[in-house]
Amino acid sequence: MTEVAEAEALILARMPSWPSIRTATGASRGRVLREVIVAERDQPPFDRVTMDGIAISCADWSGGLRRFESIGTQAAGAPASTLTGPGQCVEIMTGAVCPAGADTIIPVERLRREPGSTIIVDETPIDRGQCIHPRGSDRRQGDRLLEAGIRIGATEIAVIASAGYADVAVAALPRVAMISTGDELVGPREPLAPYQIRSTNDFSIEASLALAGLAEVTCARLRDDETALTRAVAALHDDHDALIVSGGVSMGQFDFVPAVLERLGAELVFHRVEQRPGRPLLFAISRDAKPIFALPGNPVSALVCLTRYVIPALRHAAGLQADPMERAVLTDSVTRSGRLTYFLPVKLGWDEQGTETAEPRATNTSGDFVSLAGTDGFVELPKGRKHDPKGTVARVFRW
Structure with missing residues (x-):
């Protein structure tokens, strides 16, 4: 089974780099800059x-x-x-x-x-x-104003426009297919049988990717039928740059996703990670070198895996510079088995000394997605410890 850090490294090493496109400067907000912006003239250009x-x-x-x-x-x-x-x-x-x-x-x-x-x-x-x-006291003509690999916001657009760029090179948005599997899943407007549940992962994952500005997402909901699943995944693969599958990835009788991916010629880079929640996580590369992320079906597990692995991978493929590692101090002690790396939902805040704090908000189960409302993300607690005392410093991942 793969360790968390190893899984992250394997994913980043196999991710493609999305191509660059040019877009109008005014329409570049939220995109990832793919060129160096240089000063058109001195700033200010006169006294x-x-x-x-x-x-x-x-x-x-x-x-x-x-x-x-x-x-x-x-x-x-x-x-x-x-x-x-x-x-x-x-x-x-x-x-x-x-x-x-x-x-x-x-x-x-x-x-x-x-x-x-x-x-x-x-x-x-x-x-x-x-x-x-004074002329040139801010920048000189030809100075580098912005480096590639940053997110373009309001201030960056102002800099780009000031340098005379009518359009700018940005990372293309990949087309990502979000596939939810399971006979039990029903959409919000559909009739609901007593043995069925409302589908949530497709909505939350699409929302996460949209808020992150990292992909154009197509959602599909598929039944637990191996033949139909194989046909649908093959078609979606051909029309998209990456696949995210939710459900059908564990070791049950109806968990067809690993077999379907192998049948389609994908290389399984790893399957199962030493973590909780989200242990069944699978990462594969298709025959056309497209990344495939297969997440557990339980909503908490799916969102944790998306946040911990998929979004960083898409940021990497876009050429976005990595954010500084965020850490916070636990406000309460945490007791756990210690056999696996533990991802614990938290509410973030600040103490009187200005230190970032993380208030544990554990869910009842990996299906208890309602408990995630009001949380800001989760902290990563390394395996090998059964007790993390109050004051423990932990790495933070925001939703």
């Missing part, structure tokens, strides 16, 4: 005024001048004016280019205007260059 007021030469102030001849007004987006002699000023607006010959901005609050001139009425000392954002 930029940061306050409304007047632009003067600091030498005039140092020489005792307080009344200045106003020779014009310059707004943001207008060409630079020029001071042509001593004692002159330009009425200036925030965001404008600093006029030639000027090197200091006096804020409007320190001024009194008279016809044809402006008087500095506040004798607070001034500094040469005040209220001016």
Whole structure:
């Protein structure tokens, strides 16, 4: 049986890399950047005024001048004016280019205007260059602004647009088929027999992938019929980039998924992991090198395996940089068998010292998905320990 860390490594080593596509910058939100963004020009591209007021030469102030001849007004987006002699000023607006010959901005609050001139009425000392954002002080033309492998959010789109990119290279979204198996599964609007249950894994898994922005998902619900399952899985495989199967993966009489995958020529990389919940987890690679994740049917197990293995694998295939490992401190002690790595649902918080905390919220069984509502994820507690005392530091995986 495979250990948790080994399973993770085997999956990442076999995941393909999704191709890059170009998309309009405005439509790139939430996608994974696949190119380096470089500065189109200096930032700021000119000596930029940061306050409304007047632009003067600091030498005039140092020489005792307080009344200045106003020779014009310059707004943001207008060409630079020029001071042509001593004692002159330009009425200036925030965001404008600093006029030639000027090197200091006096804020409007320190001024009194008279016809044809402006008087500095506040004798607070001034500094040469005040209220001016110097050209190139943020970035120089050609500087690397964003690296590939990051998620594009609002600030990243602003950077991309500022560099003049009308479109940008991003990771293509894979087409993922989400297959729920089981004769007992019934959709929300379908009649429900006493021996059947509502299907939940297809909904939760599709929601998880959509919220993560990692895939375009097609859902299918299949009965426990080996022949029909083989045909359907083969067809879905051909039309998608990856498969996620829920149910039918354990060792029961109607757990057909491992046999179906072998019949279709897939390579079983591993089957069964030393963990609880989710021990029957299977990972395979198809003959066309497409990844196949077969998750247990129990809802808690399925969501834990999706979060622990599938989402990191899809992030890896998209070229998304790994997030720093998150850890939290248990607020209560935990007792367990210790034979398997244990994934424990938790509610996250913070103590008075600012340390992240994890409040255990164990489920009754791996089918008790209702208990997951209100939790933030789970912590991973290593095998070999039967007792994890309050204060234990554990790795966190968020839903």
